[in-house]
Amino acid sequence: MAGRRAGLLGRVVGYDPEPQATAAAIRQGVIDEVAVSPETAVRGASLALLAAPVRSLRPLLARLAPALAPDTTVIDVGSVKQALVGAAETELPAGQFVGCHPMAGAEFSGVVAADADIFAGRVCFVCPPQNARAECIAAAHAFWIGLGCQTVAIDPAVHDRLMAAQSHLPHVAAFALAAALAPEMPFLDNTTSVASPTTSLRDTTRIAASGPAVWRDILLANASHVLPLIEYLGGRVHEIARAVAANDGEALDRILSAGQACRQRLVKE
Amino acid sequence: MAGRRAGLLGRVVGYDPEPQATAAAIRQGVIDEVAVSPETAVRGASLALLAAPVRSLRPLLARLAPALAPDTTVIDVGSVKQALVGAAETELPAGQFVGCHPMAGAEFSGVVAADADIFAGRVCFVCPPQNARAECIAAAHAFWIGLGCQTVAIDPAVHDRLMAAQSHLPHVAAFALAAALAPEMPFLDNTTSVASPTTSLRDTTRIAASGPAVWRDILLANASHVLPLIEYLGGRVHEIARAVAANDGEALDRILSAGQACRQRLVKE
Numbered sequence: 001m002a003g004r005r006a007g008l009l010g011r012v013v014g015y016d017p018e019p020q021a022t023a024a025a026i027r028q029g030v031i032d033e034v035a036v037s038p039e040t041a042v043r044g045a046s047l048a049l050l051a052a053p054v055r056s057l058r059p060l061l062a063r064l065a066p067a068l069a070p071d072t073t074v075i076d077v078g079s080v081k082q083a084l085v086g087a088a089e090t091e092l093p094a095g096q097f098v099g100c101h102p103m104a105g106a107e108f109s110g111v112v113a114a115d116a117d118i119f120a121g122r123v124c125f126v127c128p129p130q131n132a133r134a135e136c137i138a139a140a141h142a143f144w145i146g147l148g149c150q151t152v153a154i155d156p157a158v159h160d161r162l163m164a165a166q167s168h169l170p171h172v173a174a175f176a177l178a179a180a181l182a183p184e185m186p187f188l189d190n191t192t193s194v195a196s197p198t199t200s201l202r203d204t205t206r207i208a209a210s211g212p213a214v215w216r217d218i219l220l221a222n223a224s225h226v227l228p229l230i231e232y233l234g235g236r237v238h239e240i241a242r243a244v245a246a247n248d249g250e251a252l253d254r255i256l257s258a259g260q261a262c263r264q265r266l267v268k269e
Numbered sequence: 270m271a272g273r274r275a276g277l278l279g280r281v282v283g284y285d286p287e288p289q290a291t292a293a294a295i296r297q298g299v300i301d302e303v304a305v306s307p308e309t310a311v312r313g314a315s316l317a318l319l320a321a322p323v324r325s326l327r328p329l330l331a332r333l334a335p336a337l338a339p340d341t342t343v344i345d346v347g348s349v350k351q352a353l354v355g356a357a358e359t360e361l362p363a364g365q366f367v368g369c370h371p372m373a374g375a376e377f378s379g380v381v382a383a384d385a386d387i388f389a390g391r392v393c394f395v396c397p398p399q400n401a402r403a404e405c406i407a408a409a410h411a412f413w414i415g416l417g418c419q420t421v422a423i424d425p426a427v428h429d430r431l432m433a434a435q436s437h438l439p440h441v442a443a444f445a446l447a448a449a450l451a452p453e454m455p456f457l458d459n460t461t462s463v464a465s466p467t468t469s470l471r472d473t474t475r476i477a478a479s480g481p482a483v484w485r486d487i488l489l490a491n492a493s494h495v496l497p498l499i500e501y502l503g504g505r506v507h508e509i510a511r512a513v514a515a516n517d518g519e520a521l522d523r524i525l526s527a528g529q530a531c532r533q534r535l536v537k538e
Contacts, residue, residue, distance in 0.1 A: 175525050188435075196392075198436050203476070219505075230510040249486075249489060269462070
């Protein structure tokens with residue numbers, strides 16, 4: 001939708017394993033044509049955009065390789081880059097792949113939740129593999145810039161470490177917090193007449209509305225960067241529990257103050 | 270500020286252990302007079318509003334008791350009610366106290382962060398002790414209604430259980446998440462030129478900017494309700510860590526799906 005509006009696109013061919021998804025995309029005018037397979041979708045394309053769960057991208061590259069012309073630029077929008085960018089050198093030896101990650105999204109998914117304004121003014125990380133063709137790298141940058149993004153070339157490992165802290169760990173915290181309220185759900189159901197959810201609860205759990213399959217894949221694909229942070233988060237929660245159980249105000253103050261200091265350093269207000 | 274604008278107040282006398290706080294309140298026209306002690310502040314008052322850390326409220330009631338007239342209504346704005354409301358029966362046998370908790374606030378504090386619009390349309394919980402005088406209960410309701418709140422009479426134990434889930438546990442999650450990023454702060458400092466904090470990170474850590482001393486007191490005062498939830502949160506984080514470490518997609522999917530289901534049940538969108 002954003003690409004059409006910006007006049008970047010010719011004919012758009014879409015494929016999705018769910019026929020309802022492509023049917024909705026046709027109805028909304030987001031795509032012009034439905035392909036019967038990923039291979040037919042990319043045949044003859046100047047640009048192929050892969051929007052698929054992170055762990056399915058490598059097999060998808062392998063499957064598409066024989067169908068791709070050497071001058072087709074292949075980009076993705078996955079949240080984890082290091083393993084994929086490495087694998088792309090093997091899967092697409094002709095160098096058509098350029099890893100991309102626009103910093104734009106929402107906790108909703110599907111074409112019905114699509115928003116053509118989502119890219120304006122946002123950063124898009126661009127991670128080409130070693131073997132990427134210069135024309136493909138340029139085409140990837142041009143596409144995102146055309147959508148209104150600011151492109152930032154970044155090392156895939158630095159990208160993944162940054163995302164582990166800025167996005168993946170916050171999602172773990174939000175999912176775990178929401179899941180931790182499961183035993184209180186019947187009680188909370190009965191209180192909605194007197195008290196709507198607080199802003200605190202809404203904000204801290206908002207991203208727990210995101211798709212579990214997408215986030216399962218992201219966390220597993222970025223395990224090397226995110227697992228130490230998840231363990232560290234568990235440690236901090238455990239320390240708070242221990243301080244509350246022991247009525248230890250000093251220990252509790254120390255960890256809450258550390259949290260406040262990090263928040264203030266992360267987000268200058 | 271909200272009370273003045275609503276024409277609810279006569280002369281306003283303020284006391285704060287920090288002289289800068291009352292000086293700022295005078296400058297901003299929030300109070301008319303600075304008292305030298307809590308006792309002198311409440312002497313002859315029709316309404317005494319105690320805005321102090323949760324754990325200091327019981328000693329404050331004990332200290333104020335001899336200075337209070339029988340027809341002074343004493344209210345507070347603390348986030349935990351059960352222990353305080355119980356203690357108030359002993360500390361104020363004349364029945365002037367009515368526990369209150371307006372569902373309005375922000376992660377900022379101090380008179381410079383004051384906002385006269387904060388109460389409009391919000392719920393204010395009202396928890397009178399068994400011995401509360403009917404006129405004091407009525408005065409408490411009238412005050413909050415005058416500020417634009419909807420008052421909700423609630424059992425103090427139900428209030429504390431509700432707040433443990435809707436506010437106290439989310440604060441624990443936000444403080445723990447922000448604190449868990451401490452080891453990554455030098456790395457994150459160096460990335461701010463390429464990537465501002467994501468909306469995910471901003472939203473999930475927003476309330477970690479709140480005052481550590483205030484939240485230390487709240488968590489300790491509501492330990493009986495919040496500690497089981499903190500332990501449950503730690504358990505969920507640990508389960509996610511274990512699933513990621515074991516590359517166990519099914520287990521990870523199960524817990525993320527549970528989190529998503531709770532979020533969708535908590536906040537209907």
